[in-house]
Each structure stands twice: as structure tokens, then as C-alpha cells.
Amino acid sequence: MNVRLEERAAQAAPVRRKTRLDRYLEENPELARAYYKIRKHAPKIVISGYDITKRCNLRCEGCFFFEGDLSAGYQDNHTIEEYEEFFRKESERGVTFPHFAGAEPAVVQDRLRLANRFWKNGLIYTNGTIKIDPEITFMLHVSLWGNEETDKVFRGAPVFKRGIQNYAGDSRAIFMYTINHQNIDFIQDLVRMCRDNGNRISFNHYSPSRQYNAKLRDGGASQHDERSTFRFSTADNNLRLTPDDLARVRDILDRVLDDHRETVVYSHYYNSWINDPKGRYEVNAKTGWATNCVILNKPYHRQYHTDFSYSDAECCVANIDCHSCRHYVAGYTMIMDKFFQHLDSRESFANWLDVYDTWCRLHFRNWDHLE
Template sequence: MHVGTERKQRLGQVAAMLRADPRLRDRYTRAKAIVRAFRRPAFYEVATRCNLFCEGCYYFADDFAPPSREVQDRAAWEEFFAAEGERGVTMAYFVGAEPALEQERLIAAATHFPHGNIGTNGTIRLDPAIPYRIGVSVWGVDEEVDTSLRGANAFAKAIRNYAGDPRAIMLYTLTRTNLGDVRRLAEICRDHDLPLTFNMYSPTQSYARKIAERMGPDGKYFRISSEEDNLRWDDDSLAAARRVMDEVIEDFPETVVYSHAYNRWATQSGPLYDIDPETGIARDCHSRMVEPMRYFKTDLEHAALEKCGTSDTICSECRMYSGGWSSKFEPRDADVRDTAAFGEWLDMIDTLGRIFLIERNEAVPDVRTGSVFDFDDPTATHGKRMELTK
């Protein structure tokens, strides 16, 4: 069946459920508003340096090479971001090695996009003038675990830097080795007024090759792993992760920002996506770099990537939260089979909004003028509206 026909059928099922149960309509209206925030996304690599050495790093693959001409001038960055705002970008993802090392570039972007999301390791506090959602990466609570996975005790610094910051959400990267820290982390986040969500470690080609070749420690991004003991998931550890996540969702409802339905999906056995047998690339992952999504490196040039922003990641083993959540933007057949399944999809979209967005009714300072940038001002949004149904 043609993709367009399948989509029309799903939307027809949604419309029928909304007619049968009008109580779903407000939730669906909110879901559409959340999805619209992502209708024209772009990734901006603002840093090629990092102050940590995370085991199996996504960014520093074996063939890593920074752009030969990195733009240093802040005015050039601001001019670039202004043009991107005019292009209609609604969600700006600020990535790289460690964006907090290049804060002038983040400040240059601050007035040009209605929504933004910054991935940081939390060791350096981001300037209060930066108005976007901050995903603070956490790998371990215990100092020994954290240091073994990241090369330093980053967690303690992250808590000091972001406790009570309404921009921040703690992003815990789950691995087979750190599931035991989840409950303790939830307690710490609760006590420091920080929401908590989860990523699942996804191996790169570089990491898998080093394991397969039984390489010894390299002193940087491959220090503790071996063929017998590494970060890759198996069925038993996936089942354990599912149990732990379900428990903390229930026990910390004001702190943990996660979804039972998403947890079931992310911890299922085998690939999460439809994998092309010839290329090994996921055909239905919505993190794929296809229009209107674009990726820019620090030379400010549009990078034509083969698949996604973490191109070294193995698609068949990928459980990264970025690709997972973006692949939930549109309901699939399983999400519209009945009212209960559709309700779970609505819950996932609501959770997605809480993870990636600052509430749209929150005003943030315009760092250039001191005025207020109104997220609800219709003149501040651009591009085509993503309609899920009429």
C-alpha cells in the first residue's frame, strides 16, 4: 500500500476516535501544537572541542576531522543564524562535542529561533541569556562509575550548575553498567528541582570494531570495554532496563519525564527500525537528514550527511532518544488500533514536548534588546504547518 494512502487511513481512524470520544480532542490539539514546533528543524554543530572522554563517544569517531575552516567571528555566526531564522527554522538543535565551550555562538542564536535544544555535559554552566532547553547529559551518579565512563566526575558539577534551572532537564544515558544508579539519580534530581529523562546508549561502528578486534584501552574513548564486558544491550539487560524505567516512572511522577509506552518500544528486542539490508541504514527513522531538516558544521556550510547527525552509530542497535522520539511525531498503525493505543501515543507526544521544549507560554529575555521574545506571537513562527488531521 502507498505511504500516502496508509497515512490517510490512519488519519481517518484518528478522526473516527475523536468523534467517538470528544475527551481526546483537547489532548490531540495539544499534540498537534507540540509537533508543529518541530516542523522545520536544523542541527548546528557549534563546537568541535570537548573536556570529557566518554566511553564509546558518538562524536569523536575514528575518522573524526574538524572542518578545515571553522568560523570564529561572532558577527558571522549571528548573521548566519539570522538567515536561518528567516529560512523558517522552528527548532534549532545545538550540538557538537561540547557546546558550552562556545557560548558566544549560542548567544548569537538566541533571538532567531522560537525553539532550541542544547546538548551539554553539564560541567560548564550556560549563560542565563541563552533561552533554550538544556539537555544535561548524565552517565553515572557514583563517582567511580561516572569517572570510568566519562573520564571525570561530571555529575557533581552538573548538579551544582543546574539545580533549579527551569531550562535544564537531566538526560541519563542508560547502559548495561549503570542501571543500578537510576533510582538514586531520580531522588537527587527530585531534591534539586531538576526533571529527569533517559537516553539509551547506542554503539558506534568504531566502538563495535574495537570490541570485535579485542583492542586494548586507547586512553581516550575506549578505556574499559571488552568483548566480555561492554555497553551494548542484550535481551536480559533490555528487560532489566524496562523494569527499572517502569518503576521510576511510577515512583517519581513529578521528576521523571518518560512514558511507559515509549519505554516498551525502546526496550524491545532487536532493531527498532526498518533496516535496509544492503546499507544497514534505518529507512523509517525520523532523525534521517532529509529535507526540511539540515545539518551545519562549524564552517557554517550545509553538510550533506549520509543518514543522521551521529552517522557512525549502528542503526540496527540504535536506541538513541533523539531518533526514537522524533520517530513518534506521527502515529503509526499500532498507535491507532484502538482508543487505548491512541491515548498512549498522545501521552508520548506530551512527554516529548516536556523533554525538548520550554513551555510555549514562557517568555524569555531578548539578549540584544532586553525586550521579551513571545513564543506565542504568530509572527515568530515560519514555514508550513504540520497538520496531523483536519
């Protein structure tokens, strides 16, 4: 049989069938724009976490760093030369997006400046009370636990007041409001204050450490220590979010997101997912560890302690109790990893993309102005 050249070529290289994704993108230019923007500006994100100091100028109630064996129990005495070698090796290992935490990274800015020589993009988790050198290009998630009154109780200092003084209008900074049982009423006020200060705000859910839960179980008050991260909590008066709290939080956050689009960096889909009262992870009854936590299962992700050790069995917030973990880092990662599960419908894909885009807004300076 004499087959024409074009037909033979077509047989040899069959045209790729249009996928559902192709159709969604063709049918909706807004989705296509958001999708290709991520592919262009946020390819190959390889994250690892670094506790770069054990020091902090605060002692917040229920802090999972100072409550925990898997963070505060390591040596912190590496020289700046050792840090240089360490960061160099990490960048050669392929990490493209380091996350710097601790205790409080702002107390070791020489280490941050050094890291900035190896990476332009990255993220610092800070309490905002000590100004981070404006030359450092990493994004800043400035932890926020409420207004001046609640700061006095939870953190022992006017943390938010100093944060807004230090970071007014700073495009690196996003205030990260950790919502707990006792600060839900202040969310709307704090959103307005951030707006008026030229800052953006997003939300995290308080997730107790195993140690905090154990102290509550073991009687609470008898273990209180005025200088520690367990000063006032009891079984009846603590920071843990209840199912009723989650329902309230969900309503409030949906509202502030609609009312303050420029100020609030958040996603409706993420909001409904994270406020579902069911636990967000499957947990191994014997070990107590989540079996489906994406962070825990990523082969390249490491969470380094201050002595440069790490364990494959630890996530970035390793003292947190997986049963009630609603930490935003884990939550966003969980949804973003489920790309194929969100291709069933255009709406589902749009939800996934909205979460991914929100993550990029949280992690890249000027993301909104990129094309």
C-alpha cells in the same frame, strides 16, 4: 425536480464524516485536551541540528562524536560574523527548532547567545559541567551517565556533581540519563537525587558507534589509549546493552515513572517500544544505513558539521551503528511520525499522544503549565 435551498447546499458541501480521531477526542476529554494543546503550542516544528564546536572538556568512553569520522573530522574556525549569517539563513530556511550539539556547546556560549537572537525555542545538548548563561532560553538536555563512581570510570570527572550544582531548580534543564550495560543499577538513586535537587530526568539508551563496535571486534584492549574515548572497553566488558539489560531497564523505568511522576519525563509506551530487543530499524545490508529512519528521511532536516557542511545521507548521530541505534532523538521521532498507524484504536492513539506529549515536555520550558 424542485430542490429546496438547504438540500442543494447540503449536496454541494457534504458534511464531513466523523473520523475515528473525532470520536476518540469526543469520548475522552483528557485526550482532547492533550491533543489540542500540542496543536496550539507545538505547531510547525522544523528541526535541524548543528555541531557548533569540536571542543569538549571531557573524553567519555564510547563518545560517538570523538570516535567518529562524520563529526570530529571537520574544520571549526568560523568567525562570529559568519555564524550570524549562517543562523540567519537557517532561520529564513524555515527551521523553527534548532538543536545545538558538538562536542560541548557550553564552551562556545557566544554562538549560543547569537543563535538565541534568531530563535526563542531550541535545545542544547550539554554535559552540564560548564554553566550556560541563564539568559539563554533554549532547553538543556544535560547528559548523565551515572553517579560519582561511574562518572570517574566513564567520563573521567565528577560530571553529575557539577551538573546538579549548575542546574539546581533550572526549568530549562532535564538530565538525560544515558543507560549502558554498566550503570543500570544506579538509575533509581539518580532519579531520587534529581528529585531532591529540583530537577527532572529522562532516559536515553547507549547506542554504540560503528567505530566503537569495530574496535571491540578488532581486539579492544590493544587499541586502548588513556586520553581517548576508548580507554577500557573490551568484547567482554563494554557499554553495549544486552537483551537481558533491556528487559531489566524496561522494568526499572516503568517503576520510576510511576513512582516519580513529577521528576521523570518519560512514557510507558516509548519504554516498551525502545526496549524491544529486536533492532528498531530496517537496515540496508549493503550500506549499513537504516532505510526507515525518519530523521534520515526528513527533507528539511540537516545535520551541520562545524564547517557548515552537511550531507543528506547523514542523521544527527551519524557515527552510530543503525543496527543497534536506540538513541532517543531517533526513537521519539520514529513514533511521532506514525500518527496514522496509531489510529486503529483509542488506546493506540493515546499511546501515540503520550509519546508526543512527552517529547513536548522534553523540548518546551514550562510545558506542564501551558493550557
